Amino acid sequence: MSKHNDLPTDPASRRGRGWARPLRLAGLAGGAALLAGCGIEQEQAFELLGLPEPASEQAFLTGDLWVGTWIAALVVGALVWGLIAWTSIVYRRKRHHDHMPEQTRYNIPIETLYTVVPLFIIGVLFFWTFQNGDQVLAKEPNPDVRIGVIGQQWSWTFNYIDEDVYDVGTAATIPQLYLPVDQRVEFQLNSPDVIHSFWIPSFYFKMDLIPGRTNSFQVTPNREGTYAGRCSELCGTYHSRMLFEVVVVSQQEYDAHMAELEAKGQTGLVEVPGRATFDPERVTTAPVSGSGGEE
Numbered sequence: 001m002s003k004h005n006d007l008p009t010d011p012a013s014r015r016g017r018g019w020a021r022p023l024r025l026a027g028l029a030g031g032a033a034l035l036a037g038c039g040i041e042q043e044q045a046f047e048l049l050g051l052p053e054p055a056s057e058q059a060f061l062t063g064d065l066w067v068g069t070w071i072a073a074l075v076v077g078a079l080v081w082g083l084i085a086w087t088s089i090v091y092r093r094k095r096h097h098d099h100m101p102e103q104t105r106y107n108i109p110i111e112t113l114y115t116v117v118p119l120f121i122i123g124v125l126f127f128w129t130f131q132n133g134d135q136v137l138a139k140e141p142n143p144d145v146r147i148g149v150i151g152q153q154w155s156w157t158f159n160y161i162d163e164d165v166y167d168v169g170t171a172a173t174i175p176q177l178y179l180p181v182d183q184r185v186e187f188q189l190n191s192p193d194v195i196h197s198f199w200i201p202s203f204y205f206k207m208d209l210i211p212g213r214t215n216s217f218q219v220t221p222n223r224e225g226t227y228a229g230r231c232s233e234l235c236g237t238y239h240s241r242m243l244f245e246v247v248v249v250s251q252q253e254y255d256a257h258m259a260e261l262e263a264k265g266q267t268g269l270v271e272v273p274g275r276a277t278f279d280p281e282r283v284t285t286a287p288v289s290g291s292g293g294e295e
């Protein structure tokens with residue numbers, strides 16, 4: 001407050017003080033809103049409002065919802081900032097008439113507007129959330145590839161169901177999940193211990209792995225490359241090590257990798273253990289349970 005005493009006191013600068021503060025606040029809020037969208041991948045952060053470049057056919061559904069929601073939020077924000085600035089300028093304290101502006105209470109049209117407009121906004125967001133959610137979760141009866149995913153404390157096991165081979169990571173070695181490009185993949189998710197969440201940020205999708213039930217979803221990777229994967233459900237001491245990599249490759253490279261796993265003797269499918277495995281020693285040094293061909 002004492003700072004204000006240092007300001008020059010000619011009428012022009014006093015007039016300026018009325019709107020400088022709200023405008024500065026509006027600028028800060030706007031800057032914060034934009035900054036919140038940055039950070040994951042700097043290059044495209046601005047365009048995609050923080051999302052990584054999409055790597056699946058279905059990603060645009062979630063991407064559109066994300067960007068659309070931000071646009072809706074910014075329109076509402078701009079309106080609110082505008083109203084704050086406007087009232088601050090028009091109703092700022094004036095030297096000669098120093099009374100309160102007229103107060104409006106129990107104004108039915110305005111109160112109705114206050115109620116209807118937010119309901120409308122939420123209704124539109126609700127509609128698109130459900131619409132896109134349905135499409136993202138849609139499943140076709142015959143996916144090209146089926147992958148069994150087991151999330152165990154604290155790594156991942158991948159069963160290549162159609163090829164009858166598996167791969168398994170430990171908290172010390174990050175496992176790689178190979179997927180053929182442009183093929184519809186069905187993921188079948190299981191957990192032997194606690195709830196984990198299978199998250200591939202570049203697919204704009206994650207789904208929980210819940211002990212005792214099988215969740216599933218389908219996705220079509222459409223860009224070759226290596227993408228980060230992680231567990232996004234706090235699942236215990238070494239949750240942060242529950243990383244994996246998704247390697248999207250051509251069909252030939254995919255087949256070669258399957259042959260490689262077979263040559264390593266990783267044949268058969270890993271079964272979901274019936275109970276929790278809380279032994280960190282076991283998780284960091286050895287596969288959870290390579291059942292080698294048993295059904």
Ligand SMILES: [Cu+2]
Binds near residue numbers: 154195233242
């Ligand atoms: Cu986890």
